[in-house]
């Protein structure tokens with residue numbers, strides 16, 4: 001098939017899923033056209049089946065807000081017509097689903113009828129989409145997509161509860177590419193971070209409020225009181241400053257390293273013993289899956305789609321949002337005994353295997369076929 005993919009081209013989970021999906025579809029023989037305002041972060045190489053079309057937004061003194069939606073809709077019309085695409089797959093409902101709807105209506109005037117699949121990723125439903133200022137547009141564009149997927153059963157349920165949805169929503173979870181994410185031997189790196197063989201705890205995120213990065217520091221302080229350990233904080237975002245401040249206040253900063261945005265995250269995960277994800281909302285938790293694929297167990301909050309990924313007492317533990325004491329207790333339980341740690345590491349890896357790209361990719365492919373046939 002010839003598929004157009006629209007996404008946020010940043011480090012965020014939805015952009016990562018969209019880019020990795022496009023790459024996998026391309027290597028399965030599909031022709032993939034990414035249509036975004038800048039080159040997706042993980043699309044930095046040449047492949048014969050991959051194309052990238054940049055959306056340029058005209059600047060004009062009248063515009064307090066650049067009309068990105070209009071520029072994207074026009075670009076979609078142009079690319080669909082001239083590349084003769086079979087399907088558009090848009091990731092993150094706002095504004096991509098309504099823009100795709102507009103493009104579809106314009107294309108119909110040229111006699112072109114293109115199906116649109118929308119994938120809901122989480123905050124487009126749970127935080128942003130619920131806002132009154134977006135709700136009617138989100139509801140309309142979900143109901144008028146030809147296919148809609150959600151990345152977890154929980155997100156599907158939340159979508160049906162929060163909006164007046166008149167159509168079916170298919171669950172297709174996040175996936176992991178084991179050719180990239182697997183445990184790599186990086187002993188030299190481990191020794192550099194933990195010279196006294198301390199346990200290595202890791203958190204990766206975009207440091208938004210929803211990630212509760214300050215809870216990561218509080219949990220770490222309690223664990224470090226009992227088990228000598230180091231904490232790696234990977235990523236960057238609005239809460240980083242407050243989080244660093246808290247690490248100083250709690251006098252743990254000598255054992256905490258803020259590494260900023262990192263490309264080779266699998267290398268850092270490979271030296272880690274435990275992943276912390278105390279988010280207050282998480283539709284799936286792709287970062288936790290990446291950790292599990294590298295044999296890292298997960299201590300997380302019991303929210304959103306996380307219980308569909310992290311099996312309590314097996315691949316890690318689940319606690320109530322904000323229950324720092326319980327998360328610290330669970331982390332200590334995993335880390336205090338070498339044999340037990342190994343059992344959790346193996347179980348985390350086994351669980352991640354259930355989300356192997358080779359299992360999830362055919363779900364998207366057959367869904368595309370279903371949607372095209374239903375047109």
Ligand code: GMT
Nearest residue numbers: 012013014121122281282283284285286
């Ligand atoms: O987690 C973020 O803040 C980024 C966000 C996004 O939309 O880019 O991630 C969401 O989509 C990911 C991929 O489907 C999910 O794995 C994340 O759980 C989800 N984040 C939230 O629901 C907070």
